[in-house]
Amino acid sequence: MKDLMVTVVQTNLHWHDPAANRQMLAQKLANLPQPTDLIVLPEMFTTGFSMDAPQWAENPTGATLDWLKEQAYKHGAVVTGSLITEDQGRYYNRLLWVRPDGSFEHYDKRHLFRMVDEHQVYTAGTRRLVVTLKDWRICPLICYDLRFPVWSRNIGPDYDLLLYVANWPAKRSLAWQTLLPARAIENLAYVVGVNRVGTDGKNIPYTGDSGVYGPTGERIWQQPDEEAVKTITLSSQTLTHYRASFPAHLDADSFSLQVKD
Numbered sequence: 001m002k003d004l005m006v007t008v009v010q011t012n013l014h015w016h017d018p019a020a021n022r023q024m025l026a027q028k029l030a031n032l033p034q035p036t037d038l039i040v041l042p043e044m045f046t047t048g049f050s051m052d053a054p055q056w057a058e059n060p061t062g063a064t065l066d067w068l069k070e071q072a073y074k075h076g077a078v079v080t081g082s083l084i085t086e087d088q089g090r091y092y093n094r095l096l097w098v099r100p101d102g103s104f105e106h107y108d109k110r111h112l113f114r115m116v117d118e119h120q121v122y123t124a125g126t127r128r129l130v131v132t133l134k135d136w137r138i139c140p141l142i143c144y145d146l147r148f149p150v151w152s153r154n155i156g157p158d159y160d161l162l163l164y165v166a167n168w169p170a171k172r173s174l175a176w177q178t179l180l181p182a183r184a185i186e187n188l189a190y191v192v193g194v195n196r197v198g199t200d201g202k203n204i205p206y207t208g209d210s211g212v213y214g215p216t217g218e219r220i221w222q223q224p225d226e227e228a229v230k231t232i233t234l235s236s237q238t239l240t241h242y243r244a245s246f247p248a249h250l251d252a253d254s255f256s257l258q259v260k261d
Contacts, residue, residue: 001135001236004161007036007077008221010210010228012198016056018046018083022067028229029071036231037134039071041081042165042196043143044093049167049200050084051121057086060094060106068098076100078133081165081194082109082142090123095140095165097131105131109142110151110259118144126259136160136236143168146179146193150257154187157249160239164193167200170207177209181217188215188243190234197227215242 009028014020025041043049046064047056058064064083072079078099085094085106093109108125112118128151130139139159143166145151152162162183168176176195184191190213197208211222212232221232243249 001160001240003236004038004134004136004234005034005036005231006161006192006212006234007032007039007229007231008192008194008210008212008223009039009041010195010197010208010223010226010230011042012227013042013045013048013196013200015048015201016050016052018056018058018064021046022064026067026071029075032075032229032231034231036075036077038138039075039077039079040163040165040192040194041079042194043082043167044084045081045165045196046083048196049204051117053084053086053091053121057084057091060085060087065096065098065104068096068104069102072098072100073102080140080163091121092125093118093122093142095129095142097129097140105129107140107142109145111144111148113144130159136234138163140165142166146176146183149183149186152183152187154189154249155252155255157188157243159187159189160236161190161192161234162187164191166193166195167206168195168209170205173207173209177211177222180211181213181219184213184215185217188246188249190214190239192232197225215239 082095098104107129140163212220
């Protein structure tokens with residue numbers, strides 16, 4: 001593997017205004033000071049974390065997918081984040097993984113946040129996604145998934161980078177800041193968590209705290225409270241050497257997941 005350049009976009013979001021959010025994010029990305037391999041946007045980056053799916057859902061090949069393809073091509077990088085999607089009559093909190101050549105894959109959020117009835121509005125995903133970029137194997141997940149270590153478990157290992165996009169509110173920021181390095185430690189992998197800042201249309205505040213953690217759990221970068229666009233280099237040598245010197249994955253318990261639709 002070569003080193004991987006990851007750009008974290010921690011931003012406020014316009015409530016229920018996809019066009020304004022796409023325009024705002026395009027402006028932020030236009031000012032990237034250096035090339036990158038992967039651009040990561042927050043959860044539901046077109047609307048904020050909304051349960052108003054019937055009004056704001058896009059079809060699987062809607063305007064935001066076109067915008068993501070445009071940005072990926074322009075910057076020569078994969079662009080990823082989640083948005084509200086309607087697919088065959090069901091609503092999903094769907095992460096899109098869009099490459100510069102226009103090809104894409106998706107992951108549907110598995111763990112739906114029942115405390116705001118997300119599970120009553122959206123359909124849970126049934127499969128985990130692992131994608132490859134510059135020979136890095138990357139597992140992108142969404143927000144509440146962070147609380148469920150079995151779903152995040154690195155079996156094999158089968159990924160090198162675990163990625164979470166989120167709208168994680170300020171009042172639970174301690175859990176966010178605790179669980180991100182915990183997932184890095186237990187999975188012997190890099191972990192990147194991308195959260196939003198500001199206050200949404202329901203007056204819920206967010207403090208960001210987007211962060212990048214190495215395989216030992218060390219904090220490489222974190223940004224509280226304010227907007228930031230930051231590119232961080234993930235070292236393939238650091239990961240390879242650590243796994244060779246501390247191969248805890250060889251003693252991991254063997255198990256398989258049975259996922260019910």
